Amino acid sequence: MRGIDELAYQSRLRQWPPLGKFLLTLSLLIVALTTDSILIPLMTFFIGACLLVYSTGLRFPRMIGMLILDGLVVILVGCLVIALITKGGGEVARFDVMGWTLTLDRDGLNLSTLVLMRALAGITIMLAFITSTPxxxxxxxxxxxxxxxxxxxxxxxxxxxxxxxxxxxxxxxxxxxxxxxxxxxxxxxxxxxxxxxxxxxxxxxxxxxxxxxxxxxxxxxxxxxxxxxRRLTLAWVIGPIGLAIIIYIIDNFLEPIWRISW
Incomplete structure (x- = not known):
C-alpha cells in the first residue's frame, strides 16, 4: 500500500487532472468489457501498458510485483478452466492426462482468450490510474x-x-x-x-x-x-469519450478484415 502511494507521488502522470484520468480509465474499461471482439481489449491493453510504462517506468516494489504476478497466475488458471469446460465450434486439440481426456474446442479458446485480454486490459488500465493518482x-x-x-x-x-x-x-x-x-x-x-x-x-x-x-x-x-x-476541463471530458468511440469505430472497421479467433 505504501509502495503504491510512493509510486503515485513520483509518477510522470501526477500532473494530469485526477478526474480526467478517472474518466479515461472508466471509458476504456467500459469499451473493453462491453464488446465481444478480442481486438478492442487488445487495443485498450496496449494503451494501458503504454500509460503504465510512462507513469512508473515499471519500477514496482517487490511486494507489488509479486501481487501482480499472483493475480496473473489466477487469471491464467481461470482462463484455462474456461477453455476446457466450454464446448462448441469444433475440436482443436485433445490431451490425455493421467487417464483423463481433455479437449479444447474453438468456442472455449475464443472465450478464454477474450476473458484473458479483458482481464489484462483492466489490470493495466487500473494500475496506470492507481500508480499516478494520490x-x-x-x-x-x-x-x-x-x-x-x-x-x-x-x-x-x-x-x-x-x-x-x-x-x-x-x-x-x-x-x-x-x-x-x-x-x-x-x-x-x-x-x-x-x-x-x-x-x-x-x-x-x-x-x-x-x-x-x-x-x-x-x-x-x-x-x-x-x-x-488540476481541475477537470471540457477537453478532458471529450478526449476520453472520443478515444473510446474511435476504438469502437476502428474495431467495426477492422473486425471483418482481421478477425482474431481460433
Missing part, C-alpha cells in the same frame, strides 16, 4: 463533482491513518514471531486472534490521541493542499 488529490478533485466535504475528509483520514495501523500490525507481528507465536497451527490461530484484538484496541487509542492532536493544531475539518491538482 488519494488526497483524487479526494480533493471530487469537490468539482459536489461530493460532500465530510466524505472526502473522512476518506483522507482513513487513508492516512491506515498506514499507521499497518506499521503497528507489522511491529506486533514481528514481536509475536520472535516469541515463536506462529509455531504450529494452534499457536498461529491464538496469536492471530490476539493480534486482531490488540490492533483494534490500539486503533481506538490512536483515534482518540489523533483527535486531540488535530484539535491542538486548529483542525477545522479539512486538510489544505498547497499544490492542488
Amino acid at each position: 488519494v488526497p488529490h483524487f479526494a480533493m478533485a471530487l469537490r468539482q463533482l459536489r461530493v460532500p466535504k465530510e466524505i472526502m475528509e473522512l476518506t483522507v483520514l482513513v487513508y492516512r491513518y491506515s498506514f499507521l495501523l499497518l506499521e503497528q500490525l507489522e511491529t506486533m507481528t514481528i514481536a509475536a514471531s520472535s516469541r515463536l507465536g506462529f509455531k504450529g497451527i494452534r499457536n498461529s490461530l491464538r496469536t492471530s486472534s490476539r493480534l486482531a484484538v490488540g490492533l483494534f484496541s490500539r486503533s481506538l487509542s490512536m483515534a482518540e490521541r489523533s483527535q486531540v492532536a488535530l484539535n491542538c493544531r486548529n483542525y477545522k475539518g479539512d486538510f489544505p493542499i498547497y499544490r492542488p491538482p
Whole structure:
C-alpha cells in the first residue's frame, strides 16, 4: 500500500487532472468489457501498458510485483478452466492426462482468450490510474463533482491513518514471531486472534490521541493542499469519450478484415 502511494507521488502522470484520468480509465474499461471482439481489449491493453510504462517506468516494489504476478497466475488458471469446460465450434486439440481426456474446442479458446485480454486490459488500465493518482488529490478533485466535504475528509483520514495501523500490525507481528507465536497451527490461530484484538484496541487509542492532536493544531475539518491538482476541463471530458468511440469505430472497421479467433 505504501509502495503504491510512493509510486503515485513520483509518477510522470501526477500532473494530469485526477478526474480526467478517472474518466479515461472508466471509458476504456467500459469499451473493453462491453464488446465481444478480442481486438478492442487488445487495443485498450496496449494503451494501458503504454500509460503504465510512462507513469512508473515499471519500477514496482517487490511486494507489488509479486501481487501482480499472483493475480496473473489466477487469471491464467481461470482462463484455462474456461477453455476446457466450454464446448462448441469444433475440436482443436485433445490431451490425455493421467487417464483423463481433455479437449479444447474453438468456442472455449475464443472465450478464454477474450476473458484473458479483458482481464489484462483492466489490470493495466487500473494500475496506470492507481500508480499516478494520490488519494488526497483524487479526494480533493471530487469537490468539482459536489461530493460532500465530510466524505472526502473522512476518506483522507482513513487513508492516512491506515498506514499507521499497518506499521503497528507489522511491529506486533514481528514481536509475536520472535516469541515463536506462529509455531504450529494452534499457536498461529491464538496469536492471530490476539493480534486482531490488540490492533483494534490500539486503533481506538490512536483515534482518540489523533483527535486531540488535530484539535491542538486548529483542525477545522479539512486538510489544505498547497499544490492542488488540476481541475477537470471540457477537453478532458471529450478526449476520453472520443478515444473510446474511435476504438469502437476502428474495431467495426477492422473486425471483418482481421478477425482474431481460433
